[in-house]
Amino acid sequence: MYQRILVPVDDSDTSAAAVKEATRFACEQRAVIRLVHVIDLAQFAWSANEFLDVPQLQEALRNSGKLLLERHAEALREAGLTPEQELLEAWGGNLAHTIVEDAGKWNAQLxxxxxxGFGGLTHLLLGSVAEGVMRATPVPVLLVRTPAHGGK
Structure with missing residues (x-):
């Protein structure tokens, strides 16, 4: 049913759970998985702080993102899959928009x-990339949550 599955990843437990679920789908349906990680290169560029080496920090973000993608890709390879990987760069823009744009270019089917799953004030302050993706994409979205920490 779904032959092209896009999986945005970060360094969270919920992201690892999403990769695990996408792996299950891909193995059952012989699908291709594309892992993407979005970095915002503008997060340090706004600062005129003379103590920050902005290009060095941006390169560190790129390197960290590549390592993160490789770690998730290794888990997929262990399951017998051959994932694609892409580090996406945003400049102070909406991360959800960057993900949706990539999904369209890649012709993702899921x-x-x-x-x-933050609610209330935390959601208001932090926003939700997942919610932004759901609102902006015509592609079906499967959201994966992990149990709340602390057994609650």
């Missing part, structure tokens, strides 16, 4: 992503 987006599988983790969500922290």
């Amino acid at each position: 987006i599988v992503m983790g969500t922290h």
